[in-house]
Amino acid sequence: MALKFDPDYGKLPYIELECGHRIRCYGRLTEDQLAQRGESREKVQQQLEVVYERSMRAGFNLRPYETLVLSAVRFYEYDGQKAADVLVATQGIMRRLEINKTAEQLRHVFEEGLVWLAPVREDSGAAAIIVHHGKQWNTAKVSFKDLWAAIYLTVQVVLNDETVHFTSLALILDYDGISMTQTSKMKPKLMKAMIELQQLRLIETTVHSVNTSRLFKAIMEFFAFAQKGCPHKTFIHGTDWASLHQHVSAKCLPPQYGGTAPDYDHGLMASFMRHMQHKTITFGIEA
Secondary structure (H helix, E strand, O other), X not given: OEEEXXXXXXXXXXXXXXXOOEEEOOXXXXXXXXXXXXXXXXXXXXXXXXXXXXXXXXXXXXOOOHHHHHHHHHHOOOOHHHHHHHHHHHHHHHHHHOOOOOHHHHHHHHHOOOEEEOOOOOOOOOEEEEEEOOOOOOOOOOOHXXXXXXXXXXXXXXXXXHHHHOOXXXXXXXXXXXXXXXXXXXOHHHHHHHHHHHOOOOOOEEEEEEOOOHHHHHHHHHHHHHOOOOOOEEEEEEOOHHHHHOOOOHHHOOXXXXXXXXXXOOHHHHHHHHHOOXXXXXXXXXX
């Protein structure tokens, strides 16, 4: 794994994973990519324009985020209006929660090593995001809002790789050593809003809670029940790595999750965001 700079994209940074995939903050719709998927440029562009027009009317400019919008259009089977409704609703919730932030505003979250991508992808191209909600999370440095803002920023980065559009995303929430102080930061109103946000899918997603205590497992099971109408599949594994590996391959995960992938250097993600500090990469910007 290494941080590199792409001369074809204005020397923008990207992280090259050992499996050949890239973590990058840019994407471009090309004729070759469309042809490989059997997609019509005219059909795709028409639905993208539906999303752009609808988002502008709602006060958001999503044109700079073509691969993000494309993911939603593909997920909703080229129904631009449905994709637009989900994207606009997502933007609305993020604006209300004040978690629509730039890489510079969220760089400290990555410097703390709280949000990072699994070091290896599945053969299908499916990706996993790992989030530390436990003892590693210093609430004096990183707020609950910023933690989740960083998650959604990372989702955008993941969706710049088109192979993920046609596969899935796993969100692994690590609660190792979580304290009552940390739990108290997860206010019911915020949790409710987060559940609403999770109900707005841009890609097939599963949510996995690991290293959960008995008490916290009971709390998570309550929220899983509260999410009865949520389209995401949620799983609580505790420390049962065999159970986790039924959904995310061991070869994609580092040893701390019973996997065989190399340890992930979270400093790479921090460096990636540091190099992007003068760029605007957010989940959407106001028009």
